[in-house]
Amino acid sequence: MKDTVEIIIWIIFIFCVSIMSAYLILASISIVALKKYLRKNSFSDYKSVLNSSFAPPISIIAPAYNEGKTIVDNAKSLLALHYNNFEVLIINDGSKDDTLQKMIEAFDLQLLQVPVNIQIECKEIRGVYKSSNPAFKKLSVIDKVNGGKADALNAGINVATAPYITCIDVDCVLEQDSLIKMVKPFLEATKKRVIASGGVVRIANSCIIENGRLINVEVPDTFIARVQVLEYIRAFLLGRMAWSQMDGLLLISGAFGMFDKEIVIKAGGYYHKTVGEDMELVVRMRRYMHDNKLPYTVTFIPDPLCWTEAPEDFKILGRQRSRWTRGTIETLWLHREMLFHPKYRILGLLSYPFWLVYEYLAPIIEATGLIFSIILACFGLINWHFFMLLIIFVYTFAILFSMLSLLTEETTYYQYTKRKDYMKLVYAALLEPIFFHPFVVYSAIKGNIDLIKGKKTWGDMTRKGLSKQ
């Protein structure tokens, strides 16, 4: 009995130390990569490419489901992006509200009978609408039978005419120069083909947004959203940047990513049967390239390009985190052959194991540790002094890591210029491990339970909307 207890405690302890080390290593790689990126990028001349007739066409694909309240503003915001050659495809995924009607009225849309090249499976496309007003000639609205986000994106890919597609959440606010920054890696590549490029997603709650444009960056008013600011900075600046540097990026956020359409189609498009369709697509595209021995890479742009609304109450946050967990498990399970398979190099040997152990298993191990401690306490088997030391050890690491992410933000993109805002983030960092993190762990466990129960839906993601804030 004593041996078993001790082994379990040691597994948890070693896991704890290894996860901390892994995050510190990733952060170090990210910081070096960020500095390198910023130095190199200071020589980029976006203006000349922006206006060039040689700038490649880009199709923006934005699925919309029951977005009647905000869809017109969102579409206008997308149409106002700075780029020479792009089209906006809004996919009305069988909305039950007046999403389509609102767009027809606002943009003078007319139904066209256009042959659509169905290269990826998707639900029936009821019609393609184009505007009779030349001011909105870049806009197409695709009305289709409801099939979920992945299905809507696939429909958009079938209709898209450009070689590069940008898949976004329709309610996101994109920076005006986001397209040119995202397409740059595709155009710069000469040795390897860039198949996908991910961008940083930032939290827009409480920011000042006018006519679909971000005017002023503010720290969110609520604690939950504020903590998510820290989470996103840590994940994007100190995590994905490192994976991108090692060419091991497995996830490009569904909120904003650019893809090589040809490879997306060859890989089979978005997979309908997962709620983690964004991660699954990237993994499948990478597998396709590996399986066909084609040189390729996936890039990541650390500039803040896309702003999204974060959940501000625990109920919606819980649904989101549960879905993320289900998406992760589903993707990892679908591509389980990659685990430790040398053919997939860093993906199979490092990225996949990292996701499995530190992203998927971490909350389970953490919860197990907690339950185990309670059991030990019940039996009077716990060394309280040592237990408290362990808790403080983990807490101080969490603070240290958040401070490191804030320093990185401060010395790179410096989005939160007011001292007051910065202090709010520091307080959030101090409180996060106590009031926020346990809920995230709970939601992840719930995600596992939901998956076992066979839950396949996204769950409602009620949003307050970003415009006119």
Next chain:
Amino acid sequence: MINGLLYYSIIPASVDLEKILLIIICSFSGIALLLFGVIMLYRSIKILDTKYLTSLRESYDELFMAVAFSEGEELEANIEKTKRLNKEHLNRKRHAEVITSELLLLYNSFTGESRKNLRELYLKAGFVEYTERKVKSRKWELQAQGIREAALMRDERVTGRLIQLSHNKNRLVKENAQLSLLKIRGFAGLDFLNEINTPLSDWHQINLIETLKEHSNSTLPDFTAWLSSNETTVILFAVRLMRHFKQIEKSEKLFPLLEYSNLPVKTEVIRTLADLQKTEVLPLLEKRFGKENTEIKTEIIKAYAILQAQNEAGLLPKWLVEAQEAEIQKHCLEALVQLDAINALNGLDIKEPVLKGFVNDLIKQQHS
């Protein structure tokens, strides 16, 4: 309670794990506090620095404006004044950066005498030496920065160095040197293409073309000379140059490239021939259509829509009926609309319902 269950049996008794943990906790807390302090300090320094640099920029701005709008002795006096001030600031990197960028900004926004005066200031007040020092630097970022400044000020003295750097191992130094050569020498700067041994990225090609636009009025060199380059991207670039600068003479030299194995080159050749209104290529395109993939077929149809005579459908109805892919059908129909030749579809046996509906709509629109 079993005291120390966690570590007594695995860790040797001589190792005090509690003490180690305490040390780590103190270190983590210390580092976290240190990071907090560094952020606060960094922020404060940044604010003070920005304030100082803004005031420096403003004072120099006044001086630069005075130079821009003065003449004769007054101009000389202003230049001399700047020179004296520069002795203090041009040796300090951050100051020098701010001042130089301000001068370059003003130089770019002025024309005529004011621009001339600012150039004189650049040459006489120590700025040119500062730029040249950067060009000679061993640090690639300084080199690239210097190259850009030299190009903006059309400093021909660095041309020799730029030619050397246009084949530099560092991609950014190389690309900036190539762009600067074009800025200073115009089309003559394209000589670097003769010795190129690394691919030109699409991004860089676009930048090069945009830079050459500034010299649109100069005599064009023969771009076809680079069509036989060993580097595929140089061929692609040459075709793009022909298209952008409308080099119609010798454009028949593009015909053999229709059989080139590289897809982007082939695509660009078809686009260029269409843009240059090279109708002689039509029979060749018709001949190649059946052998090509969807992407090239699409390009051929688009070119056909430009090159074919108005009201004449040519082979478009045949391609439309035979096409398996909706993409080709769609482009054939668009081409027919563009050529005002929809009537050619009358009596065609189209079975696919969506396509049939679309064609009928188009014919109805035509008649109304």
